[in-house]
Amino acid sequence: MTNRQGAFSSKSLRFGLVIAVLAGVATGTLFWLQLRSEQRASLDDLTRRAQLLGHRVSATAIKVLRASPEEISNITGDRLDGHSRLLGMVVFRDDGSLIASGDGLVDLIEPSRSTLTQALSSSQEQSTLLRNREGSTHVLVQPVRDEIGRVVGAVAVLHDALYLDERTTRGILRGLIWSLGVTAGMFFISTGLVWTLFERPLHKLADWMRRLRFANTPELPPRNLPVSKLADETVHLAASFRAARSKERAEAQEIVRSDKAWTRERLRAHAIDALGGLPLVVVSNREPYMHQLRDGKPTLVRPASGLVTGLDPVLRATGGLWVAHGAGDADRQTADAAGCIPVPPEDSRYTLKRVWITKDEEQGYYYGFSNEGLWPLCHLTHERPVFRADDWALYVQANQRFANAVLEEIGDEKAVVMVQDYQLALVPGMIKAKRPDIRVGLFWHIPWPNAEAFRICPYRAELLQGMLGADLLGFHLQQHCNNFLETVDRMVEAKLDWDRFSAEIKGHASLVRPFPISVQSWDERGVASGEALAQQIATLRRQNRLEGVNVGVGVDRIDYTKGIAERFRAIERLFEKHPEHKGRFSFVQLGAPSRVHIPRYRDLITELEAMADEINWKFQDATTGWKPIHFLVDHHEGPAVYAFLKMASVCVVSSLHDGMNLVAKEYVAAKAETASGDAATTPSAIESEEGVLVLSEFAGAARDLPEALIINPYDTEEFASAIHEAIVMDAKERRQRMTRMRLRIEEFNIYRWAADFLTSLAQSKPPVVVTTAVRSDAPSAQTSDRVL
Template sequence: MRPRGGRTSPLRLVLPVVGVAGIVLGGFALVNVYQERAHMRDDLDRRARVLGRALLPQAQHLLGDPAGGDPRQLADHLRESGRTLGLVLCDGDRRLVAESDAVAGLVPCESPEVTAVIDGAAEENVWIMEDVGRPLRALVIAVPVGTGRAGGLVVVHDASYIDRRVTSQLSWSAAVLALLALLLAAATVSGLRATFARPLDRLADWMRRMRLGEGSEAEEPPPALPSEALALESERLAASLKAARAGAQALARQATETDSLWTRDRLRGHVLKMLQGAQLVVLSNREPYMHQRELGRVRVIRPASGLVTALDPVLRACEGLWVAHGGGDADRETADPAGRLVVPPGEGRYTLRRVWLSREEEEGYYYGLSNEGIWPLCHATHERPKFRQREWEHYVAANERFARAALEEIGSGRAVVLVQDFHLALVPRLLKRERPDLPVSLFWHIPWPNPEAFRICPWKTEILQGMLGADLVGFHVQHHCNNFLDTVDRMLEARIDWERFGVWQGGRLTHVRPFPISVQGWEERGVPAGEELAARLEQLRAEYKLGDALVAVGVDRIDYTKGIPDRIRAVARFLEANPAWIGRFVFVELGAPSRLHIKRYRDLVTEVEALADEVNWRFQTDSWKPILFLRDHHPPETVYAWLRLADLCIVSSLHDGMNLVAKEFVAARDDEEGVLILSEFTGAARELTDAILVNPYATEEFAEAIRRAIEIPPEERHSRMRRLRQQVSDRNVYRWARDLISQTVRLPRSEGGELRTPVRDGDPAHMAA
């Protein structure tokens, strides 16, 4: 794992400069302060000396004629005059003659400093008294008296102002120093950013865009890089990237030019050749066919699932094995004791092995961690994920049960295993632990979030390590691949191989690739056509009293990621802004109930029903209402009929890995009619660029998109649908399966730490979609 926070903070460069400058400036400031203190003390001593000499005649007279003078007059002469506190006069015998009240008892005539002057050892003495509550400075001078012994005159000053002034000067110097340091730091940081940080940020942004394929061919590295060598290497890197991109585009053009339409038969032949006798095994939570008891009879249901839509035709073509959870209440009685049965019912094209889970296990593994934890974690729909330890334990146990069922079916034989979706993230590692020789891929059908979002998962490490047990991890779009690699890079001790676009861990390389999933053609599914289809469409119009109204259709599992309430609000706003369409426009929502054990999903059904009723109550007439909410598990032929009847198909997912309803609508329109309104937050939006793209959160924009779709000229409508159909036809589900299976088998895998050379042949089928 690359160390994060590797970028050097400007503070690490600024602090030494500021520190050295602070030491130098601080030293100058201290020297200046101490010099100022000495100067103020000298000034105070000069003042005391002048005062003492001015009083010298009076002191001499008092000492020479004690009876003829008044000691109080002399003592009170300087009573607390400014900083001068007073004086003390001592005679030659060290007796006190006069003393100011303010200094009474502070200067004894027997003190060493006074005695030294009286005895003639010094003409004057200066000392500081600090044990009297405040600093006092005293100066004693000799007072000569005729031929007798001299006395001593002491002048005392308050020196506390010196300390106050020094302290103030120190504070001021510190403030100035701090301001200078701040200005120096700001100037240094600004200089560093201008010289290094901004050019390097521009370089990093350029490299990111080139890596993600967002940069143009002509884009050069940013100018003004701080190093000539760096600029030179950047130019070389740009040239290499351009060459690599040109090569990839050439290979893609070659593959497109040499690839004819992929069909069920072509896929079957290709896969049989690739497998060379090995079994194709698919594992998923959702089963392709569910047996449900209704009114005393067993009914076969095909769950509303893009995964089932995509993989069922693949297994039909390849006669493989599908391991899935048996969730129907009649599933046990329609399978053998081991949980096996042949499907589709009445055709028997492949084997379904059902895995049994108790009600508690299903609640914890499926409704709990999978759908209240991982599902909202991976979808940017502002739904808070819920993580509970007991549900994680059920998730681990369920994954072990799926892996064990697959290993039982495979036995000691050869197989290629395709693990599907977020419910089974741990299965690849569990399979590899028992059978390291098995080629295993994991296809993640939902978005992959950025590392910051995924970081909140308590079991992020276990999930990532489980996924990296696969030889190949697939997502719908490149953006999700990039997010996954960034997540692994930040959260695991693994090495990202950007050249091969994979992850090295434990001597194994797991490749990460985009595989945009798709659909099969409706003509293969036995849906009505011709007069039978026309009769069915007339029947729908009559049954639901549509008349000649323009019809918009939505087909979804009832899930908060699908943006169904936002869709209904946009329809209401469209009718409000365009009243001419009241009575002439109907929106039909085919909603398949899903995960009703979870309160959030039950609340959503209630919300959608209430919202539809509100809009109908607001706009409906005696013979018309704008919203039809048909809540049921609709069979494929019913979905097809509505898609053919619709003038518009609205897909407004708030976040979706791909969304196959958009492609199903396009595949259904062999008449080249109809307009697709598609959320820009779906993976399909990256491929179906001729749809009208919309932000489902922006109600005004959404309503305007409905108006544009209705009023689009026929020529443009036909040309858009023609290009959409070409895209879906060329990149159908069989080609998706070809790419996924081929790369699972052929991509290099590590054996004992060595990279195995991939198989090469002339068939372009080994190339990624």
């Protein structure tokens, strides 16, 4: 990815600004000192001229002082009048009274009185600069002495000093222009020098190191580094990295052949081969890390999402870029100017690029078209899809915004792009329209309905052709792949290859493959273990009044597809059929509020809370405080979820329709071998590796976990019987079932899923150029210009 090397960085700009300001201040100071010197020189020159004039007229002044009033005019004549910058002269007696003056000096005599008084009292020459609205006047007063040296009067010489003010103004302007010029020049010069000599080489070094880490690049380190020793060390670093990477690659190839479990390090090594040295870019609506304001401070939140659960460990392993909607109210202030932030905060492994979407776009694109249209369309739960033309236009607009963000970050480089889920169905085609050389995969995390059900969507052709811009389309189940190809066959003109399971449209072929997603081990997530876990579980039991009882658990977003209402009715029927469980078994439902801007989801929370209250009122024991259902509505963090899963002897997943549902696999992963002390606070090895999973047949996970008790969530009697069976199942059978499921999850973990997807994407046919566009106002599936 580009790092915007074409523009100066903020550090270079700040350094350049400091140097420029210092240079500008220094230049301005020098000009000010020079101007003050010139002012003093000019004023001294004017004073000298006034002194000469005063001396010349002193003899005349003596005569005037001794003459009678009638003789004064004959003596002075025009000798006291001004010319050029000389305004004129004035003769005073020793008592300060006026005897004679030049023409036009009446208004200036009074302002000069203080200078006159000082000169007469001190018998010394005095000068001053008088300022008024019309300008400045220089006044020099010389005492007049008789033959014996006695002061008998004074002569005042007045000059127009306006030219001094004009000269000062011109000097200030000249100094300001020079200061600004020097400031600007030094800013660009110093910024350019710092960027060229230091930051640009270091940026190149950072890019080279990134490529070395994630692409195993064979190129030599960049030249002209600011420190020669740094260049030497980078050569040694490159050699060490390549040696380690070669070992990892050989290990990864051996693992593939031996079919051993995959780890983060092994996926990273395999990704180097699968990606061909190209960076990985994940694109999704949901961001893996969100910042929300709590008590006025940004707080990190990990959103409840199976997509995040699945993909965050992949990018932690491979590195790269995750492009997602910045939905947190503190996301902007925690990201940089480009919307980027390194994540996870405690150990940065990749970059999160946040895309800013307007409230109108979010309402129409996400809550409207995606979740009131596509979501119920793809989940067969008898919820009516709603499609609005305005929502579709905003869906196209938002998809283009995501595509542009990806293209901006990639720049001219190549990359491998993994687009995620139904909110971004058009992004593959939009990326390919601009960069057909980029390899793009799309993974669809929800079910794909049959062709007749999908026909409901009025924008079906646009969506299909946008998806077919991907080189590889992944679904959880083979059945979803079958449904998708049948839909393509009926809705658009495409050439299908059922042997290769591919669809070709306008020369571009898209492979369609099942990739059942999985989870990473809980150990890798830094959750508590041993005594710390035991204390956490004990605290949760005490807070929720669960001491001494078996616990069942459900962990879901509050969504009508998750079958939570059916789950509660099954719990109710359980206590009706088996009252012996009263006081001995409680069910904890962790519910994360989701899409609460949609009325259906807000109403669902209210309905479920009312249902839980009704069942609790019916069966609870007011004496002991026991109740059958604990409905905890909140965004629960991973450590708390893990503690509840570890605590529970039964986990219920009752989806009415689900692509996979990773909660089932998270429960199995939580039932790993237990460290000593984990079961210390439980009545019957609840926190051990034993546990029973009750799983809906309509969740994709049912295909991967046949050892679970598979139920039809619509059949309340069967559902309640399965929960009873899970509670009373003997320890040996519980252990056997859980062991088989756990081994399968450990073998087919999230890293294996990512490795399979990346391998298939790398093996897909190289893309061809496609230059079409999506109409944002398409009224139906009949259109001629489409995104491929």
